Amino acid sequence: MSEEKIRVIVAKPGLDGHDRGAKVVARALRDAGMEVIYTGLRQTPEMIAEAALQEDAHAIGLSILSGAHMAIVPRIMELLKENGQENVKVFLGGIIPDEDIPKMTELGIAGVYGPGTSTELIVEDIRKLVLG
Amino acid sequence: MVDVQAVLDGSRLDLSRMLTQIENQTETGQAALIELFPHTGRAELIGITGAPGTGKSSLVNQLAFHYRNPKNGEAPKKVAVVAVDPSSPFTGGAVLGDRIRMTALSGDTGVFVRSMASRGSLGGLASATAGMVQAFDAAGYEIILIETVGAGQAEVDIARLADTTLVVEAPGLGDDIQAIKAGILEIADILVINKADRPGVETTERALRSMLQLAHPVQRVFHHHGQDLIVDSPQGGEIPMWIPPIQRTVATDASGLPELLGHIADHRAHLEASGDLKRRERSRLAAELDLRLQQALVHRWEESLSPGAYDQTLDRLLDRQLSPQEAVKALLNGSLK
Numbered sequence: 001m002s003e004e005k006i007r008v009i010v011a012k013p014g015l016d017g018h019d020r021g022a023k024v025v026a027r028a029l030r031d032a033g034m035e036v037i038y039t040g041l042r043q044t045p046e047m048i049a050e051a052a053l054q055e056d057a058h059a060i061g062l063s064i065l066s067g068a069h070m071a072i073v074p075r076i077m078e079l080l081k082e083n084g085q086e087n088v089k090v091f092l093g094g095i096i097p098d099e100d101i102p103k104m105t106e107l108g109i110a111g112v113y114g115p116g117t118s119t120e121l122i123v124e125d126i127r128k129l130v131l132g
Numbered sequence: 133m134v135d136v137q138a139v140l141d142g143s144r145l146d147l148s149r150m151l152t153q154i155e156n157q158t159e160t161g162q163a164a165l166i167e168l169f170p171h172t173g174r175a176e177l178i179g180i181t182g183a184p185g186t187g188k189s190s191l192v193n194q195l196a197f198h199y200r201n202p203k204n205g206e207a208p209k210k211v212a213v214v215a216v217d218p219s220s221p222f223t224g225g226a227v228l229g230d231r232i233r234m235t236a237l238s239g240d241t242g243v244f245v246r247s248m249a250s251r252g253s254l255g256g257l258a259s260a261t262a263g264m265v266q267a268f269d270a271a272g273y274e275i276i277l278i279e280t281v282g283a284g285q286a287e288v289d290i291a292r293l294a295d296t297t298l299v300v301e302a303p304g305l306g307d308d309i310q311a312i313k314a315g316i317l318e319i320a321d322i323l324v325i326n327k328a329d330r331p332g333v334e335t336t337e338r339a340l341r342s343m344l345q346l347a348h349p350v351q352r353v354f355h356h357h358g359q360d361l362i363v364d365s366p367q368g369g370e371i372p373m374w375i376p377p378i379q380r381t382v383a384t385d386a387s388g389l390p391e392l393l394g395h396i397a398d399h400r401a402h403l404e405a406s407g408d409l410k411r412r413e414r415s416r417l418a419a420e421l422d423l424r425l426q427q428a429l430v431h432r433w434e435e436s437l438s439p440g441a442y443d444q445t446l447d448r449l450l451d452r453q454l455s456p457q458e459a460v461k462a463l464l465n466g467s468l469k
């Protein structure tokens with residue numbers, strides 16, 4: 001009777017409007033049997049953390065192509081901690097320069113997936129991260 | 133794992149985690165529902181249904197916003213939104229996109245939006261939706277907006293769950309024959325024509341209006357046949373039957389919203405005055421009781437079945453030694469010692 005589903009929020013914080021990547025990932029996760037809460041464009045860190053709280057998400061995928069990740073990601077991580085949700089896995093997609101990746105990892109980001117990443121890899125990683 | 137007292141005290145994180153347990157229909161979730169039940173029955177349940185793309189989510193966004201920011205000087209009410217989207221029948225996955233339209237609610241902790249996948253249910257809601265609604269009710273949310281899957285024609289479960297059901301239409305979605313088909317229009321307490329700034333809105337309104345006139349003949353017909361037809365309403369003819377109003381709205385600029393809220397309040401008052409509120413509550417609980425009874429009986433029967441009996445009967449069915457009707461009898465008799 002009971003069934004557990006992996007619930008993932010896919011969000012685009014910041015001001016760029018390039019959401020193709022986020023949609024491709026959302027669809028791939030759906031096809032892998034996950035429940036994806038797609039929040040759409042121009043989300044603030046507060047909106048994303050609030051969505052994670054209300055939806056009791058296991059993971060959050062952020063797509064950032066504007067270069068604002070150094071401002072947005074720390075804020076989201078801070079809000080998740082404030083809400084008691086530091087267990088939520090956060091992963092990044094979009095354009096993240098190589099030299100910033102260690103900083104993202106330090107902030108607690110579970111994975112950074114640049115252009116060309118296969119969706120199978122993302123699905124696999126999220127499964128491993130969430131199911132432990 | 134789930135702290136019921138914290139939920140009753142208003143902890144949103146505990147509520148959210150409890151909702152997951154209820155949605156997954158775990159034993160923890162069921163135990164929580166038992167504890168929550170005495171605290172339920174206070175919220176106003178408003179259902180929003182209609183075809184995909186008619187603007188249900190945008191309308192829910194506006195309704196929630198108006199309940200949070202009332203124009204008539206009333207105190208803002210705590211609002212919960214349960215939005216159901218379909219699960220894939222093939223992979224079980226889902227993309228839940230109702231939050232996209234609900235941006236007006238961000239930053240307001242008096243609103244709690246929860247997305248649900250239908251997980252194989254066909255009536256427009258998920259099987260755990262009623263439980264989620266009970267949890268919000270117990271947690272002190274005064275208005276609960278329940279948005280169904282984009283429903284076509286027969287997804288009418290919402291009418292059983294909600295006190296007031298809004299059926300949302302949009303111009304250009306079908307002719308007057310669609311309007312007289314059985315199903316979704318029959319469950320409407322209020323008909324909303326959203327996207328009313330689009331061409332064709334007059335045609336849609338005319339079709340709906342003539343449908344309503346067919347469905348709700350004038351009051352005197354009821355009196356003409358004497359008292360038998362009015363037994364449903366104890367006050368007899370004093371309180372006229374509810375005729376669903378038709379309201380045009382444009383959810384993107386909130387036009388028609390104050391009128392729509394007025395209709396919802398009127399319907400609520402009508403439910404209370406006519407005694408229908410109690411009757412709806414009773415049939416809602418009866419439906420839940422029936423469902424749980426069926427599940428429990430099936431479960432008990434399965435447990436009492438000797439191992440292999442089902443497969444053996446199925447084999448005999450396959451060989452045409454038994455008809456399905458006889459097989460049912462054999463399986464039931466075998467188990468009910």
